[in-house]
Amino acid sequence: MKAASIRRASMDAIVAQAECEFPFECCGFIIGDGSVEEVRPVANIQNRMHAEDAAAFPRDARTAFLMEPKEHLAVMLEVDRRKLAIRAVYHSHPDHDAYFSATDRAQACSFDPSEPDYPDIVYIVTSIRAGKFAHAAAFAWDFEKKEFAETKLTVE
Numbered sequence: 173m174k175a176a177s178i179r180r181a182s183m184d185a186i187v188a189q190a191e192c193e194f195p196f197e198c199c200g201f202i203i204g205d206g207s208v209e210e211v212r213p214v215a216n217i218q219n220r221m222h223a224e225d226a227a228a229f230p231r232d233a234r235t236a237f238l239m240e241p242k243e244h245l246a247v248m249l250e251v252d253r254r255k256l257a258i259r260a261v262y263h264s265h266p267d268h269d270a271y272f273s274a275t276d277r278a279q280a281c282s283f284d285p286s287e288p289d290y291p292d293i294v295y296i297v298t299s300i301r302a303g304k305f306a307h308a309a310a311f312a313w314d315f316e317k318k319e320f321a322e323t324k325l326t327v328e
């Protein structure tokens with residue numbers, strides 16, 4: 173299973189964003205290739221969707237995230253244009269542990285419930301308690317078990 177290795181600067185950026193957006197979840201990507209590694213925060217529009225249609229979006233951004241579609245697309249286009257790759261998708265859990273929830277799994281497998289949209293990347297979840305970073309964990313797709321499992325997260 174794929175292990176997660178990210179740079180200290182990336183981790184610092186993810187943690188700063190998560191603390192800043194507390195008590196709401198934040199989200200984004202780590203992109204890169206070879207010597208390049210960059211963080212691309214994406215706005216979480218879950219609160220807006222919840223306000224507009226609470227039946228379709230019962231959770232607000234305290235317990236869910238939805239990436240702003242144009243920002244999401246801009247990252248995809250940048251990755252393509254610069255011939256980089258998506259290394260990780262990250263999001264935060266305000267006042268919850270850093271686990272991979274059933275919702276996270278469903279979101280990661282948005283096209284086909286039996287396979288992630290990005291089977292070769294890692295998913296990083298940060299736990300933010302009372303506005304301060306508490307813990308981070310990484311999850312990757314186990315191709316044999318066909319399920320997500322926690323994997324080693326190295327920050328260097």
Ligand SMILES: [Zn+2]
Nearest residue numbers: 263265273276
């Ligand atoms: Zn989550």
